[in-house]
Amino acid sequence: MTIVYKISENLRKEIIEHYRDTAKTNKPPYSVFQSDDCGTVVTLYESGKIMFQGVSADIDYALWRDREAHLNKRDIDKELRIKDAKDKKKKEEMKDTTYKFVSTIGSDEVGTGDYFGPIVVTASYVDQADMSFIEDLGVRDSKKLTDEKILEIAPKIAKKIPFVSYTLSPKEYNEVGITNMNKVKAILHNKVLNGLLKKANYDYKYIVVDQFALVSKYFEHIKDIPEKVTNIEFTPHAEDKCLSVAVSSIISRYIFLKEMGAMSEKYKMTIPKGAGINVDKFGREFLDKYGEDELKNAVKLNFKNTEKIKKS
Numbered sequence: 001m002t003i004v005y006k007i008s009e010n011l012r013k014e015i016i017e018h019y020r021d022t023a024k025t026n027k028p029p030y031s032v033f034q035s036d037d038c039g040t041v042v043t044l045y046e047s048g049k050i051m052f053q054g055v056s057a058d059i060d061y062a063l064w065r066d067r068e069a070h071l072n073k074r075d076i077d078k079e080l081r082i083k084d085a086k087d088k089k090k091k092e093e094m095k096d097t098t099y100k101f102v103s104t105i106g107s108d109e110v111g112t113g114d115y116f117g118p119i120v121v122t123a124s125y126v127d128q129a130d131m132s133f134i135e136d137l138g139v140r141d142s143k144k145l146t147d148e149k150i151l152e153i154a155p156k157i158a159k160k161i162p163f164v165s166y167t168l169s170p171k172e173y174n175e176v177g178i179t180n181m182n183k184v185k186a187i188l189h190n191k192v193l194n195g196l197l198k199k200a201n202y203d204y205k206y207i208v209v210d211q212f213a214l215v216s217k218y219f220e221h222i223k224d225i226p227e228k229v230t231n232i233e234f235t236p237h238a239e240d241k242c243l244s245v246a247v248s249s250i251i252s253r254y255i256f257l258k259e260m261g262a263m264s265e266k267y268k269m270t271i272p273k274g275a276g277i278n279v280d281k282f283g284r285e286f287l288d289k290y291g292e293d294e295l296k297n298a299v300k301l302n303f304k305n306t307e308k309i310k311k312s
Helices: 009-018 057-072 076-093 128-136 147-160 170-176 181-199 215-221 243-267 277-295 304-311
Strands: 002-006 031-037 040-045 049-054 104-110 119-126 163-168 206-210 232-235
Touching: 002 057, 002 076, 009 031, 009 040, 009 057, 040 057, 049 057, 057 076, 104 181, 104 243, 119 128, 119 181, 119 243, 128 147, 128 243, 147 243, 163 170, 163 181, 163 243, 181 206, 181 215, 206 243, 215 232, 243 277, 277 304
Parallel strands: 104 206, 206 232
Antiparallel strands: 002 049, 031 040, 040 049, 104 119, 119 163
């Protein structure tokens, strides 16, 4: 049995203390704590997720479910039922083959959930004739590929597939001052799609973008931009349904990894991805070492991490 959900912050220390006597020294990647207690392996991840595995996982889960209800008024059983329903719906959506076997233009972004580093958006064109080449490389959503695989295949893709990318640095992001991330994404998607369409007269059937907002909201976000791309198909989980979106995801991720590597070299510190508790800890170290002025050049200041770092 395996049960996974996001634990409330005020219970993390309590969980670690409760299982301290059975803690394991060799933890899995991206975890902060793991124990093996009477048939249940309990793993707490940097993201804040907790996983109960084993024959008695339901017993340990019930203990912390009840603590959540008592301390935080959360109904974890209900949350998991909702999640299961969403997962089932996603599986049904994945059967959609509308964009699988036709030439498409697709765009995708990376970095919108990362406190440190830039936002990178890419639009690419995948012709039917190039599909076998892309599939032979093992192309799929960049979130499902290791960084090593991204670094290996992205340059090969970039040599063959037409694309346009745009990188918004943390400094530029903070200066723009748009706190609605969906608006930032809409503006940048429109920018790279415009850029790609101006490069050549592509023979495509669809322009596909992963649906991150209501269609009406997307166009409301870009209403003041003179040049708009409007013939867009918005669909959930587009990176799994459409090769051009998957390609754009990989190229964006490649550029993002290179930018993060350059930042790490510049600051002589390994810059972490994401926005979890490990990033808060690193952010405090960064602030101590480089000060608030330099923080503005490295992070997205409107994230909640900034408040946590400054308070600490």
